[in-house]
Amino acid sequence: MQTSSKLALRQTLLDHIAQGNLIPGASLPSERSLALRFQMSRNAVREVMQGLQQEGWIEVRQGGRSRCVNRLQSYMEHGQSIETSLSHQLDVLEARAFLEGETAYFCALRASDQELDALAQEYRAMLQRRKGQSTLLKAKADLTFHMMIAESSHHLLLISYSQLFYERYFNAIHEVLSTTLKRYGRYPDGISQQHEKIHQAIQARRPDQARLEAKEHILYTRRLLEAT
Amino acid sequence: MQTSSKLALRQTLLDHIAQGNLIPGASLPSERSLALRFQMSRNAVREVMQGLQQEGWIEVRQGGRSRCVNRLQSYMEHGQSIETSLSHQLDVLEARAFLEGETAYFCALRASDQELDALAQEYRAMLQRRKGQSTLLKAKADLTFHMMIAESSHHLLLISYSQLFYERYFNAIHEVLSTTLKRYGRYPDGISQQHEKIHQAIQARRPDQARLEAKEHILYTRRLLEAT
DNA sequence: TTACCCCAACTGGTCTTACCAAAAGTATTG
DNA sequence: CAATACTTTTGGTAAGACCAGTTGGGGTAA
Incomplete structure (x- = not known):
């Protein structure tokens, strides 16, 4: 017994x-x-x-x-240097596009109602906070939003991967955001709209739609950077 | 603490x-x-x-x-059929030649005095018992002697290997002994002499000599079988 | 307000004691 | 001699107590 x-x-x-x-x-x-x-x-x-x-x-x-424990940790122990070159940033965004798409998909599919509520709350807070803050804080808020989606996916592999991804490539991501903001002075309308679409698709529990929007969101950012 | x-x-x-x-x-x-x-x-x-x-x-x-636990067990879990064909028996004896040589070597090198005494005692008993017993018991006595040598080698890999070897291939070994005895009516003088030489080399703590004798002993048996 | 420090509570690490269940050993009995 | 029943030994579990770090909140000082 x-x-x-x-x-x-x-x-x-x-x-x-x-x-x-x-x-x-x-x-x-x-x-x-x-x-x-x-x-x-x-x-x-x-x-x-x-x-x-x-x-x-x-x-x-x-x-x-x-x-x-994050069991993927040991697989990421190679190469401490965080490249900030353009080509590397493009690579990072390509990988992130896939990652974001899948996490959004599973989040829409599996998140509990409480988690969706929390996500909505965080989303509203992000919109408020976005108005007047440093680029660093904006980047952090952005990542928090995406990380909440990842955590609500209830997909161990995606969560583990996202954690390491954001931890390791935060600088690269921040760099992208910084460059973009410097150019446009504020979040491009595209990005805000995409965030909105992702959020709505998730709240509506439409996995395929969420995956599409999330992936497109990152690829859009990637194109912005590429056009430099 | x-x-x-x-x-x-x-x-x-x-x-x-x-x-x-x-x-x-x-x-x-x-x-x-x-x-x-x-x-x-x-x-x-x-x-x-x-x-x-x-x-x-x-x-x-x-x-x-x-x-x-014998950690080699899992590596030996393939093929349950114990072949009794001649070619297989020859293969077994070839592997055993190496095994016996190494165990004798490390036995002569590492056995404690108590273990050498016990080995000597077992050896004498084996000589006595050999006179009038079934082939099966003779084979068992023979294996006991060799197993004692293996256990006194204090070499984990050799002990593990010997255990599995004797357990798995006892039938094959018995077959060899049986065939040999049937042909000669008794232990060939060569074998008895070889046992004696192995034992003496071990008792004298001459590792290289013991390895040589033990290996030769098995190869001699192998030639006997091969000449069938 | 902010930064720092300190202390109470919480959490894992260890020891002790007691009892249960299964295997192993021993004596008994046919 | 073999089979059986009993006793001992050994691992499995539980409960309670105490030690040793960590955490987190409240208070203090800058």
Whole structure:
């Protein structure tokens, strides 16, 4: 009976990870609370956690919370240099186009109602904030919006990839935005409209439409940069 | 302090395995005794054991003792059919020639004095028993002698390999012995002499000599079979 | 307001004790 | 000698206590 509890706990946690409820970096419930919820001793919980840790799913530190791990990390450990060349930025945007399309697709498909509400709220806040702020903050707000979409996709691979992508290529993305803003003085109408279209498609739960809009949005940005 | 104990215990066990003191199939000390010996809680011991189990070093069953595992097992899981054809038997003997040579070498090099005594005792017993017994028992006695040499080699890879070898190819080996005995009516003098030479070389702790004799011993058997 | 620091609560790490369940060993019995 | 029943041993689980870091919030000072 207790052995099945251990398996149940393990499976539950793995499911949460696989389904994107426990995204990389998110903290797991404490051992004590899990023991309580699953009606098992903390001892048994620890053994499950240790197993998951050993398999590279979670990260455990004394005192701190246990965290879900981004398993793609090791695949990105090559080449620390973040290129700022034009060709590299174009490459980044090409990859991002695919990524954004898929995350938008799965977000529209899988996001919970609460997540959609939160997304709408963040979107409105982004519109407000956009009026008078530094380029850096605008870029951050932009990324936050896109990251929320990614996190609501409940797609482990996409979430992991997005995290690393934004972490690693933030400078490149910021550069693009900076260049674009410098040229137009403000967000081009195209970009604002595209954000709006993406958001509407997601809220309407139209996955294919969301994918199309998101992909086009990035490719539009790419064309702007390319025209330099 | 306790963390270092865990690492120490883990390293100690792994060392014992690597050095052939804990051969595959051998049982480990109980959790309670290890906790006592290493001055740590049984809890901590269990975590170490579980780690080793997860990495495939040991096998744990409730009630029974924990056992060291033969990690080569999975590499030998192909082809269940034990061929008794001549060509296959010759192949087996060729592989065995190398194996016996190496085990004899490391046995002469690394065996403890107690192990050499036990080997001498087994050798004498084998000589006595050889006089009037079934072919099957003679084959078993022969394999026991060779297996003792392998176990005294303190060479994890050779021990693991020998175990699987004898387990899997016992029938083939028995067949060879049976054919040989049928033809000569008894152990050929060559074989007895070779056993004697191997044993003496090991007891004299002359590794190269032991390897030479052991290899020659098997190749001699192989030639006998080949001459069929 | 902002930045910093400190302390209480929280979380993982370990130890102890007790009891259960399965295997292994031992004595008994046919 | 073999089969059986009993006892011991061993791993599995639980509960409680305490230690050792981390976290986060409130207070203080700049």
